[in-house]
Amino acid sequence: MSPAAVIEFAIPEISLRDFDTRKNQIAADLDIACHGIGFFYLVDHGIPQELIDEAFTLSKKFFDEPLEEKEKYLLGPNNQGYSAFGGQVLDRKRKVPDSKEAYNILMLPNNSAFESPHHPLFREYKLLIQRFGDSAMDVVYKIMRLLALVLDVPENTFVSLFGGKDGSHNGTFRALHYPPVEEEEVEDELENGVIRCGAHSDFGTLTVLFTEPDGPLGLQVLSPLTNKWEWIPSKPGALLINISDIIEFETRGYFLSTLHRVAPAPGPDRRRRRYSIAFFTQPDRTTIIKPIRGSKRLDNFAMEEAKRAKMEREVKKARGDSATFVEDVVRRWKKAGTENIADGGITVQDWIQSRVNGTYNFA
Ligand SMILES: O=C(O)CCC(=O)C(=O)O
Numbered sequence: 200m201s202p203a204a205v206i207e208f209a210i211p212e213i214s215l216r217d218f219d220t221r222k223n224q225i226a227a228d229l230d231i232a233c234h235g236i237g238f239f240y241l242v243d244h245g246i247p248q249e250l251i252d253e254a255f256t257l258s259k260k261f262f263d264e265p266l267e268e269k270e271k272y273l274l275g276p277n278n279q280g281y282s283a284f285g286g287q288v289l290d291r292k293r294k295v296p297d298s299k300e301a302y303n304i305l306m307l308p309n310n311s312a313f314e315s316p317h318h319p320l321f322r323e324y325k326l327l328i329q330r331f332g333d334s335a336m337d338v339v340y341k342i343m344r345l346l347a348l349v350l351d352v353p354e355n356t357f358v359s360l361f362g363g364k365d366g367s368h369n370g371t372f373r374a375l376h377y378p379p380v381e382e383e384e385v386e387d388e389l390e391n392g393v394i395r396c397g398a399h400s401d402f403g404t405l406t407v408l409f410t411e412p413d414g415p416l417g418l419q420v421l422s423p424l425t426n427k428w429e430w431i432p433s434k435p436g437a438l439l440i441n442i443s444d445i446i447e448f449e450t451r452g453y454f455l456s457t458l459h460r461v462a463p464a465p466g467p468d469r470r471r472r473r474y475s476i477a478f479f480t481q482p483d484r485t486t487i488i489k490p491i492r493g494s495k496r497l498d499n500f501a502m503e504e505a506k507r508a509k510m511e512r513e514v515k516k517a518r519g520d521s522a523t524f525v526e527d528v529v530r531r532w533k534k535a536g537t538e539n540i541a542d543g544g545i546t547v548q549d550w551i552q553s554r555v556n557g558t559y560n561f562a
């Protein structure tokens with residue numbers, strides 16, 4: 200039996216209980232989760248369930264609005280507002296439009312205002328969205344401090360990415376709605392690869408995903424352990440957190456920004472509507488992101504990776520394909536239109552914009 204066949208896929212569960220006294224233990228758990236899969240459930244996170252419920256109520260209210268009302272706030276190159284069905288093509292390989300609708304709101308860290316005009320419902324519930332965003336950021340900052348602890352670099356290494364001058368790319372609140380899949384559509388989805396939300400990795404640093412506790416199946420990750428698309432069910436009381444591209448880049452692939460997608464669920468779940476809320480975290484636009492220096496853990500990893508890559512290259516050469524994992528990561532970054540990659544660094548603005556421009560078909 201090959202080793203892969205005996206690896207069981209499971210998303211690790213991490214608890215923030217007794218945070219101050221269990222920091223090292225939690226960091227060790229995070230190391231396994233973020234180096235191994237890039238996704239984990241977070242429990243004892245401290246975000247009140249009522250707040251999450253209220254955000255879902257607001258999201259459903261918005262998606263129930265007539266299409267012409269929603270379309271008054273269509274998402275443009277600034278990545279804010281309403282993205283209608285088919286408006287986004289996240290799967291760059293297969294170029295199949297997503298059958299979902301979504302609404303993005305960029306948060307300002309000083310809570311003073313939304314950056315763009317928004318639908319009246321979101322304006323009315325601005326305080327709720329801000330409270331929601333603030334509590335998600337609190338969790339994200341805690342995780343980022345622990346990730347720094349794992350790497351043995353200054354505790355504020357990741358958090359300080361958020362302290363720049365511009366102060367406007369702090370978090371994006373994104374409400375998502377996937378309507379039920381029709382029976383004949385399922386056949387079509389399976390045959391033609393139409394998917395609810397195409398395979399992608401997230402652009403920012405960390406993403407917090409909120410799903411309804413009894414919500415239908417939908418999310419899948421391409422597991423680095425089994426190399427298969429694996430379902431990730433909602434877990435009552437747990438948030439789902441994933442490493443995103445900026446942290447993968449900064450750690451030279453040590454923490455994984457794993458591909459994921461939303462697929463039609465098997466069985467009766469496919470007839471159920473799915474709502475989710477993703478909270479993306481992006482540093483200020485002017486922040487330069489570049490690989491972290493001074494971490495023995497990362498240097499060791501890079502060295503091991505280089506050795507492994509060399510071997511892999513030999514094997515691949517024999518098979519007539521020369522790209523290695525590390526080369527793939529670098530190639531992915533370069534291909535995304537990041538001409539301004541200088542001294543191994545790129546601004547958040549250039550990175551995020553290249554990803555946004557690459558995944559939407561703007562009218
Ligand atoms: O709706 C979901 O469960 C996932 C959404 C997602 O991955 C995204 O918007 O980046």
Ligand SMILES: [Fe+2]
Nearest residue numbers: 399400401459
């Ligand atoms: Fe995502």
